[in-house]
Amino acid sequence: MSHPALNLTHDPQATSWLDSANGSDFPIQNLPYGRFRPKASAEAFRCGLAVGDQVLDIAHLATQSNWLQAPGVDTALATRAAQAAAHDLRDLMRMGCAAWHALRVALFLALRSDASPAVQHEVSSALQALSQVELGTAVQVGEYTDFYTSYYHARNVGIAVGRGSDVAPNFFWMPIAYHGRASSLGVSPAFHRPMGQAMTPGQTQPMYGPCQRLDYELEMAIYVGQDNAWGSPVSMDQAESHIFGLGLLNDWSARDIQFWEMAPLGPFQGKNFATSLSPWIVTMEALAPFRLPFARDTAHPQPLAYLDGEDLRGHGGIDVNLSVSLQSAQMRSQGREAQEISRTNFKHQHWCVSQMVVQHTVGGCNLHAGDVLGTGTISGPTPEEAGAIIELAQAGKNPITLETGETRAFLSDGDAVVLRGACERAGAVRIGFGECRGEVLPSIQA
Numbered sequence: 268m269s270h271p272a273l274n275l276t277h278d279p280q281a282t283s284w285l286d287s288a289n290g291s292d293f294p295i296q297n298l299p300y301g302r303f304r305p306k307a308s309a310e311a312f313r314c315g316l317a318v319g320d321q322v323l324d325i326a327h328l329a330t331q332s333n334w335l336q337a338p339g340v341d342t343a344l345a346t347r348a349a350q351a352a353a354h355d356l357r358d359l360m361r362m363g364c365a366a367w368h369a370l371r372v373a374l375f376l377a378l379r380s381d382a383s384p385a386v387q388h389e390v391s392s393a394l395q396a397l398s399q400v401e402l403g404t405a406v407q408v409g410e411y412t413d414f415y416t417s418y419y420h421a422r423n424v425g426i427a428v429g430r431g432s433d434v435a436p437n438f439f440w441m442p443i444a445y446h447g448r449a450s451s452l453g454v455s456p457a458f459h460r461p462m463g464q465a466m467t468p469g470q471t472q473p474m475y476g477p478c479q480r481l482d483y484e485l486e487m488a489i490y491v492g493q494d495n496a497w498g499s500p501v502s503m504d505q506a507e508s509h510i511f512g513l514g515l516l517n518d519w520s521a522r523d524i525q526f527w528e529m530a531p532l533g534p535f536q537g538k539n540f541a542t543s544l545s546p547w548i549v550t551m552e553a554l555a556p557f558r559l560p561f562a563r564d565t566a567h568p569q570p571l572a573y574l575d576g577e578d579l580r581g582h583g584g585i586d587v588n589l590s591v592s593l594q595s596a597q598m599r600s601q602g603r604e605a606q607e608i609s610r611t612n613f614k615h616q617h618w619c620v621s622q623m624v625v626q627h628t629v630g631g632c633n634l635h636a637g638d639v640l641g642t643g644t645i646s647g648p649t650p651e652e653a654g655a656i657i658e659l660a661q662a663g664k665n666p667i668t669l670e671t672g673e674t675r676a677f678l679s680d681g682d683a684v685v686l687r688g689a690c691e692r693a694g695a696v697r698i699g700f701g702e703c704r705g706e707v708l709p710s711i712q713a
């Protein structure tokens with residue numbers, strides 16, 4: 268079985284001696300990995316864990332030893348795992364699930380309320396306030412693929428652009444995707460509205476200019492952990508052991524450019540100008556209490572055997588509450604917070620994480636530690652659960668109204684979009700993903 272089991276690190280009664288951890292997005296049951304450096308410095312980013320309002324410097328902690336000696340810790344393996352993460356998170360990723368687990372247990376016990384004074388002293392010396400650091404992408408991202416796995420998103424967009432509610436037949440048989448670029452992935456990028464070519468309906472010649480239909484896409488980022496060798500497909504029962512964890516991803520989309528260029532090939536300029544990531548990777552082990560059975564509506568085909576399996580049927584889904592908020596320039600100038608404009612859940616996806624890994628590798632394609640797979644826009648069954656503004660505002664026909672009275676058919680210059688995610692379930696401690704934030708700047712006229 269490749270799916271992590273519940274263990275002591277999911278104990279709902281466990282609290283931390285670090286007060287800010289308890290009740291935050293980042294309690295000790297979470298322990299997400301990222302990269303940080305002191306604010307306004309040119310230092311290299313280094314590996315850290317978010318705990319409460321602090322970041323735990325793994326490189327510093329790896330030079331200490333008391334915290335690795337607690338009963339229940341595999342000291343030898345956890346030590347090697349901490350040293351690997353201190354060097355590069357991808358080194359830890361390549362070590363596999365046993366090492367990920369050993370380090371998680373050691374960190375959990377070192378942060379738990381009953382840790383010894385000596386251990387608390389060691390850990391405290393490796394903490395820095397999140398408010399004092401700059402966060403980078405959680406790992407140096409190698410390659411980026413973006414899937415298209417929400418039936419509701421596919422249906423809603425078809426309706427919004429007048430193609431009708433029929434979803435392409437291949438959607439129901441395999442998770443489909445395009446290969447994107449990692450070069451324009453980043454944490455909190457403010458980016459310029461892209462220039463490009465688009466065809467206005469009824470015209471015979473395309474226009475070149477700033478994108479007129481700029482959108483966001485609420486997605487999750489799947490971080491590959493273990494490599495698979497070129498020519499060695501990953502099977503369903505192994506798929507999740509190749510995945511290190513999940514984050515949030517905003518696949519900014521220039522709809523006018525995208526729809527003109529996308530027939531008959533895939534997305535290109537409509538997507539490649541910017542993609543935002545949240546700074547933290549929530550591990551698959553942290554997500555163990557929030558798994559759901561995979562359920563396929565009987566109105567749709569059941570997966571072919573190579574995309575099916577017992578693990579999938581038992582707990583292929585993940586229950587993650589997700590939201591999109593928008594903050595216009597006017598809201599920012601008035602000191603208003605970003606306003607929530609939609610809310611949905613990752614459990615609504617037609618295809619699961621393991622199925623995406625299998626489909627990606629079935630022909631022999633090799634994935635590497637640090638690669639990111641976007642899930643595709645996440646939309647739920649009702650109109651309010653839409654993961655893109657093209658759905659919410661029905662391709663501009665029905666603009667949404669913000670609390671300032673401003674309206675939006677698509678995004679305006681100065682708009683910031685904030686994605687949030689959290690897992691909550693009775694009998695488990697709530698864990699959060701933090702924020703994925705990005706802002707639209709005016710285009711640079713060519």
Ligand code: MN
Pocket residue numbers: 413414484486518641643644
């Ligand atoms: Mn996308």
